[in-house]
Amino acid sequence: MRAVLVAVASAPPKKFSGGGYLEAMHDEMVGWFEIRVDGPGRRHYRLFCRLDYDALEMTKPLLVVIDGRSKPFRTVLSESEYSQIRKLGDEYFANNPRHIT
Numbered sequence: 001m002r003a004v005l006v007a008v009a010s011a012p013p014k015k016f017s018g019g020g021y022l023e024a025m026h027d028e029m030v031g032w033f034e035i036r037v038d039g040p041g042r043r044h045y046r047l048f049c050r051l052d053y054d055a056l057e058m059t060k061p062l063l064v065v066i067d068g069r070s071k072p073f074r075t076v077l078s079e080s081e082y083s084q085i086r087k088l089g090d091e092y093f094a095n096n097p098r099h100i101t
Contacts, residue, residue, distance in 0.1 A: 042073035
């Protein structure tokens with residue numbers, strides 16, 4: 001998963017192409033990106049990311065990992081889980097300079 005994240009972050013914003021590892025999300029998650037990796041035991045691993053163009057003191061846009069989740073094969077996350085992810089994103093963007101770790 002780290003290799004996919006590095007490849008996505010190294011590409012120009014919104015220009016990564018790589019076999020379904022990065023997907024733009026839709027509906028309530030517009031503006032979000034999902035990094036997808038499948039793991040052992042038929043588990044799906046997901047990183048939920050945003051592009052941050054407005055972080056103070058940064059010269060380039062940031063690919064910000066807001067949250068990560070795993071789920072069983074061929075299942076979906078609940079709306080309450082997506083709501084939690086969006087809330088974390090709102091908390092990140094609420095302050096500038098950003099809290100970056």
